[in-house]
Amino acid sequence: MAEKILLVDDEDDYLNLLRLILTPEGFEVETACDGEDALRKLDEFKPDLMILDVNMPKLDGHGVCKKVRENAQFKQLPIIMLTVRSNEEEEVRGLDNGCDDYVTKPFEPTTLVTRVRTVLRRAKKKLKV
Amino acid sequence: MKLRNQFTIFSALLVLLSVVGVTSFLYYTEKKVLLKEMELKEMATVEQLAQIGREALIAKDDLLLLNYVNLIKKTTPAVVYAFIENTTGKILAHTDPMRIDEKDVSAGAPAALKTENILKQNFFEKIIDAEKSQSATPGSAGTDEDNGVAARIEILDFSKPIYLGKNKAAVARVGFSKEELRKIVTDSLSKTRTRIYGIGVINMLIGCVVAFLLAAAISRPIKILSDGAAEIGKGNFEHELHINRKDELGQLSTTFNDMAHKLKELDEMKRDFVSSVTHELRSPLAAIDSYTNMMMKQLESQIGKGRNKNQQLERDKTWEDNFARIKKNTVRLSKFIDDLLDVSKIESGKLDVCPENIEYEPVISDMVELFTPKAAEMGIDLSFEIEKDLPFVFGDANRLKQVITNLVGNALKFTPEGGKIKIKAYMEKANGSGMVETAVADTGFGIPEDKVEKIFSKFEQVKEHRDKVKGQKGTGLGLAIAKAIVEMHSGKIWIKSKVNEGTTFHFTIPVAMKKEDENGGKNIAC
Numbered sequence A: 001m002a003e004k005i006l007l008v009d010d011e012d013d014y015l016n017l018l019r020l021i022l023t024p025e026g027f028e029v030e031t032a033c034d035g036e037d038a039l040r041k042l043d044e045f046k047p048d049l050m051i052l053d054v055n056m057p058k059l060d061g062h063g064v065c066k067k068v069r070e071n072a073q074f075k076q077l078p079i080i081m082l083t084v085r086s087n088e089e090e091e092v093r094g095l096d097n098g099c100d101d102y103v104t105k106p107f108e109p110t111t112l113v114t115r116v117r118t119v120l121r122r123a124k125k126k127l128k129v
Numbered sequence B: 001m002k003l004r005n006q007f008t009i010f011s012a013l014l015v016l017l018s019v020v021g022v023t024s025f026l027y028y029t030e031k032k033v034l035l036k037e038m039e040l041k042e043m044a045t046v047e048q049l050a051q052i053g054r055e056a057l058i059a060k061d062d063l064l065l066l067n068y069v070n071l072i073k074k075t076t077p078a079v080v081y082a083f084i085e086n087t088t089g090k091i092l093a094h095t096d097p098m099r100i101d102e103k104d105v106s107a108g109a110p111a112a113l114k115t116e117n118i119l120k121q122n123f124f125e126k127i128i129d130a131e132k133s134q135s136a137t138p139g140s141a142g143t144d145e146d147n148g149v150a151a152r153i154e155i156l157d158f159s160k161p162i163y164l165g166k167n168k169a170a171v172a173r174v175g176f177s178k179e180e181l182r183k184i185v186t187d188s189l190s191k192t193r194t195r196i197y198g199i200g201v202i203n204m205l206i207g208c209v210v211a212f213l214l215a216a217a218i219s220r221p222i223k224i225l226s227d228g229a230a231e232i233g234k235g236n237f238e239h240e241l242h243i244n245r246k247d248e249l250g251q252l253s254t255t256f257n258d259m260a261h262k263l264k265e266l267d268e269m270k271r272d273f274v275s276s277v278t279h280e281l282r283s284p285l286a287a288i289d290s291y292t293n294m295m296m297k298q299l300e301s302q303i304g305k306g307r308n309k310n311q312q313l314e315r316d317k318t319w320e321d322n323f324a325r326i327k328k329n330t331v332r333l334s335k336f337i338d339d340l341l342d343v344s345k346i347e348s349g350k351l352d353v354c355p356e357n358i359e360y361e362p363v364i365s366d367m368v369e370l371f372t373p374k375a376a377e378m379g380i381d382l383s384f385e386i387e388k389d390l391p392f393v394f395g396d397a398n399r400l401k402q403v404i405t406n407l408v409g410n411a412l413k414f415t416p417e418g419g420k421i422k423i424k425a426y427m428e429k430a431n432g433s434g435m436v437e438t439a440v441a442d443t444g445f446g447i448p449e450d451k452v453e454k455i456f457s458k459f460e461q462v463k464e465h466r467d468k469v470k471g472q473k474g475t476g477l478g479l480a481i482a483k484a485i486v487e488m489h490s491g492k493i494w495i496k497s498k499v500n501e502g503t504t505f506h507f508t509i510p511v512a513m514k515k516e517d518e519n520g521g522k523n524i525a526c
Helices: A010-024 A033-046 A061-070 A088-096 A110-129 B005-057 B064-076 B109-114 B131-136 B138-146 B180-234 B246-303 B308-349 B361-377 B397-413 B462-467 B479-488 B513-526
Strands: A004-008 A028-032 A049-054 A079-084 A103-105 B078-085 B091-094 B119-127 B151-164 B167-177 B354-356 B383-388 B394-395 B418-429 B433-440 B492-496 B502-510
Touching: A004 A010, A010 A110, A010 B246, A028 A033, A033 A049, A033 A061, A049 A061, A049 A110, A061 A079, A079 A110, A088 B167, A103 A110, A103 B246, A110 B246, A110 B433, A110 B479, B005 B091, B005 B151, B005 B167, B005 B180, B064 B078, B064 B091, B064 B394, B078 B109, B078 B119, B078 B151, B109 B119, B109 B151, B109 B167, B119 B433, B131 B180, B131 B383, B151 B180, B167 B180, B246 B308, B308 B479, B361 B383, B361 B397, B361 B418, B394 B397, B397 B418, B397 B433, B397 B479, B397 B502, B418 B513
Parallel strands: A004 A028, A004 A049, A049 A079, A079 A103, B383 B418
Antiparallel strands: B078 B091, B078 B167, B119 B151, B151 B167, B354 B394, B418 B433, B433 B502, B492 B502
């Protein structure tokens, strides 16, 4: 069964780009356009991984991350954060809030796919243990 | 000349002028008063002689007269002679006893005999030397006169007629030596002069001190203002002037602080603006970059799979080339945006430098490797040389790479084809300084001496050189960033340059810290 990824970004361009990169790699993809939308779709879609942009209106990436961790069902959900390059402060904050990895914009498609695979594999190992 | 000194000199001159004016005025009035006093005294002497003479005539007491005449001579040293003569000119009593009963033949005699009131005359008279006649016995006086000791003396003569009832009975005459009188005046004046000079000098000294203090009081706030202006000029808008005065200078300092405050606001606005603009630029640029990456990858895989017919393959190759160009330009643009962001971080003091103990060699060799293809393409020989047993350094590898990138990039830009760029790293020569020095030397255009100072400022490039550069000219941010990074490593950066011979950039970074110091260092930087 194809692994499911929830993409969250307020910029349509990035959602589209991520879909174009990830779909050919065999992932099932759903998109959300802001933090609140993401939390709604979490229950319906039940993703295996979430890719989360940091800068969003209403509820930003860090906020979403915290909320997700508070929900018992998704406590273990792997999250990859998307940040703007050379913003180490945000990366640190993201990792503190419980995200598993981060990818900086702009990114190479290969890097993104590799990161996604690595995080999923790590999560599966954790589940088995 | 310093304002304070100008003020001091000006005020001191003013004090000098007024002191000279006042003292000379004092001197001349003193002299006048003195002369007037002397004349009154002289007249009083004659009047008194006349009075005594009258009494003596009435009492027919010649001895009283003689005694008094001698008394005058003794008490008033300037007196040359004093005598009483009757209306025919026969001398009744004289300071010189030899002259008694002789006829008065002095130059002033005719006028003196005629006068009805006190008379003042000036004339020269042959007189036996006053001192000698005084010291000599009456007997020897004659001999002196015979021997011609008599001298012509300038005489101030006062005559006063003596009346008995309505008849003029006699004339009292006193002659003063003008020379003696002058001596008395000069003596007394010289005392006055010394006193006045003393007062004048003290006044001058006090005046100068006061002038200096006053000048300092006025010029100090001006100095504070000018120093403050210089400080603000350097970009330190936090600088505040403290002049607690209620005058124009106080107002000026308040205005100045307001201005600095406004400048600071403007500067902050600029910084915020640059920061938000760069973020806003970066986001769409990142999207373009990411899309380009994706499409390049797709094209690559299509070409790689070789599924296409020849014609399509050719088209794909053209596209690949086009994408590469788009990619190159987005990289260039994002490099500029990164630089801008770094500069705004430097200005707000938020540039992150995380030094740790690292091996220095890979930092340089990585960068040389990165630049070698570009240098070769430009026909420039790029090489590096690292001192044997160079210790580890305490630095942020990524930031140090940024410094070397900026310096080598700069050297490549301004070095013509066939030139050389050499990077050297060695222990700084001053022993025990604990710094590793890096030199990036090129054989480029060189930097004119007057521009060397400015070269590390933002957006600063040597204009004539900039015009010579083909293609990417750069923005002039690289060196400013390099300087900030080096300084955040507690290092120094400087230039040695000769026009048309080349430029060498030097910078230092500290060698690695011992384990126990390392944590301390880290806490400060991160």
